[in-house]
Amino acid sequence: MSSLILQGVSYHYNDTQVLHDLDLTVGKDEIVCLLGASGCGKTTTLKAIAGLIETSQGRIFIDGKLVSDESSFISPEHRNIGMMFQDYALFPHLTVANNIAFGLSSMDKAQKQQRVDEMLKLVHLIGCADRFPHQLSGGQQQRVAIARALAYRPSLLLLDEPFSNIDTQVRFELIADIRRIIKTSQVSAVFVTHSKEEAFAFSDTLAIMHRGKIAQQGSPEQLFSMPSSKEVAQFLGQGIYLSAEVLTATEYSTPFGLVKSYIAHEHTAKAGEIYVRPHQIELVSDNIHNEQSERATILSSRFIGSAYVYTVVIAEQEIEVAAQYGQSFDKNEQVIIKIKPHTVNFFES
């Protein structure tokens, strides 16, 4: 059974529609990341799930129970949800132990103590029970926040940019640790970020949001190899678009030569664009081949230890491409572009 289902959810802030007929499913014990550009509606989606706003349309189910539709609304405290929001800080005047115990009012003292001890062990903060939040590092505070959110055994955890205030140096260690904590706790989670790196490190599946809708949901590999729209491709990759003519189910003609796809596609249109990522591009010196293809221009270079990475202008778009070992190009040099065979993403125009 799915832990969370959103069906056709819409929401307006005054006159502005922010969520548009949004569908989302989160499986049992799954961590789904809502990823998308600033303002696309990620936080609003979390608020709708939490019951912090009442949606104007659609249905929300948590653990099979209807919590919101046009005629019914279950309040946040009865949705069995744990929250870890960016601005949902710890209580500064309470110790770590009392912060964690905050939501456990239905338990007696001994039960509370036992649960707090379990949570402190889980988040590796044994020995910090009597400290106050200001006596902890940012990462430790977030561990307490997750311990507090999980202490009363919610069926769903909502996390809104929980790592954005953490130093980059320790951020990915913390992400790995909080992922371990969530997996150990067997809870489903919806995580909001606008960082692709965080999303890949933290979640099982990604749901790419665009203008108040889920554009596509799937594993990072699925979304990378088969983006369903230009928005998804563009959001995930640092690629460029090349105009392309369909020659066969696996071959495309571009201004930079023939491009072959590993996978055959059925095309309804003859013309469109292919989305090409840096690792699919090879730079070739103009002196070696004298091909009848358009040239690209080397804009700048930087050395990364093993090779040079060149910023190249291809079809009026800038892209960073790593050269092969031993290759070097000059600034403003015209180079030939070879597109290596790959699983082509073709979008009709």
Ligand SMILES: Nc1ncnc2c1ncn2[C@@H]1O[C@H](COP(=O)(O)OP(=O)(O)OP(=O)(O)O)[C@@H](O)[C@H]1O
């Ligand atoms: N209380 C509000 N009143 C009016 N408009 C709002 C309110 N809160 C958010 N919005 C607008 O709704 C849209 C979606 O906001 P939301 O915070 O859900 O986006 P987001 O994807 O989480 O953005 P970010 O990544 O910047 O946090 C934005 O255009 C925002 O300006």
